[in-house]
Amino acid sequence: MQVINEMRIEFASKSNNESFARVVAAAFVSQLDPTLEELADVKTAVSEAVTNAIIHGYENTEGFVRMSCKLYKDAVEITVEDDGKGIEDIELARQPLYTSKPEMERSGMGFTVMETFMDSVDVSSKPGAGTTVRMYKTFKSLADKK
Amino acid sequence: MQVKFTNKGSTLVISIIGEIDHHSAEYIRDKIDAQMMKSTTRNIVFDLSRVGFMDSSGIGVVVGRYKNISKLDGKAAIVNPNAQIRKILEISGIQRIIPIFGSVDEAISSM
Numbered sequence: 261m262q263v264i265n266e267m268r269i270e271f272a273s274k275s276n277n278e279s280f281a282r283v284v285a286a287a288f289v290s291q292l293d294p295t296l297e298e299l300a301d302v303k304t305a306v307s308e309a310v311t312n313a314i315i316h317g318y319e320n321t322e323g324f325v326r327m328s329c330k331l332y333k334d335a336v337e338i339t340v341e342d343d344g345k346g347i348e349d350i351e352l353a354r355q356p357l358y359t360s361k362p363e364m365e366r367s368g369m370g371f372t373v374m375e376t377f378m379d380s381v382d383v384s385s386k387p388g389a390g391t392t393v394r395m396y397k398t399f400k401s402l403a404d405k406k
Numbered sequence: 407m408q409v410k411f412t413n414k415g416s417t418l419v420i421s422i423i424g425e426i427d428h429h430s431a432e433y434i435r436d437k438i439d440a441q442m443m444k445s446t447t448r449n450i451v452f453d454l455s456r457v458g459f460m461d462s463s464g465i466g467v468v469v470g471r472y473k474n475i476s477k478l479d480g481k482a483a484i485v486n487p488n489a490q491i492r493k494i495l496e497i498s499g500i501q502r503i504i505p506i507f508g509s510v511d512e513a514i515s516s517m
Contacts, residue, residue: 275429282459300459300490307461311428365435365466369498373462376497 261332265291268328273318273342275311281327281340282306288329289336294399301377302336302397308370309340309393316360317344317391334402341392347385354383409437416448417514423456426464435467442471448480449517453510455486464491465498472504483513 267288271277282303289302306327313325323344330337347353353360354375359368374381378395385391407424420438424430442450452468454460472482484506487495495501507513 275427278427278429279425297489303459304461304490304494307427307459311461311463315428365431365470367462367465367469367498369462369465369494372497373494376493 261335263330264333265331266329268326270324270326273314273321273323273325273344275314275320277325278307278310278314281310281325285327285329285338289331292331292334292336292399292402295401298397298399298401302338305374305377305381305395305397306338306340308373309338309395312370312393313340313342313344313391315364315366316347317342319345334405335396335398337394337396339392339394341390343390346387346389347383347391348387350383350385407433409434411441411445413445413447414510414514416446417451417517418442418445418447418449419451419453419510419514421453421456425458426460426467428461428463431463431467435470438467438471439474442474447475448478449482449514450475450480451483451485451510451513453485454488454491457491458488460487460491460494462494462498465494465500468500468504481517483507483516485510485513 285306286299286303310325326341328339352358354371356372357368359366378397380396382394407430410421412419475482482504484504
């Protein structure tokens with residue numbers, strides 16, 4: 261499938277950049293003209309992935325989060341990457357309601373939300389070497405127009 | 407981000423205006439907890455009609471306050487979430503313990 265547009269950004273691991281990242285992703289994706297609901301899905305998934313990078317990857321210490329978006333004719337691929345502490349057990353981290361930080365009132369629903377709002381979510385990580393989350397979503401409203 | 411409070415009898419109505427994510431969650435949590443300490447609250451209603459966006463951080467805030475109020479035998483309800491928030495609430499299964507209503511009056515009369 262052909263990539264029709266692409267962007268990459270990098271921002272500090274500060275919690276006020278969570279809204280920045282999801283708004284940027286939604287603005288970039290909106291050029292495909294998906295429905296508002298589909299845009300909200302993308303915003304939510306990006307918010308979860310970036311929050312994970314800040315809270316769990318960097319544990320609120322300084323670092324940079326990278327986000328890239330590739331647009332296809334009727335789909336988007338978004339990658340959120342950090343150079344933080346990494347995930348020891350990815351399968352456990354993806355379990356609904358599992359959280360390594362219950363004292364912070366984290367719901368443990370981050371990956372479940374990403375999986376529900378996007379079509380696919382791939383996670384690669386190594387302890388000490390950061391985490392990469394790659395998410396893909398086909399916009400059905402656009403695919404149906406074919 | 408704004409958090410407003412209205413007392414309706416023994417029910418505290420919490421109106422959140424803005425977006426709920428990890429960044430704003432701590433502020434919202436602190437505001438609510440301080441208010442609950444000083445009022446004689448029995449039940450709480452989260453009015454989400456003016457929340458444009460919420461991610462799973464919002465689940466933590468709502469469930470955390472629900473746990474506090476249920477220790478005192480109180481109840482909690484959610485009012486008017488938009489479609490995106492409703493989807494998050496449904497995934498989490500939260501509506502099994504915290505029901506969702508279309509208006510504050512409807513929520514209060516169910517308590």
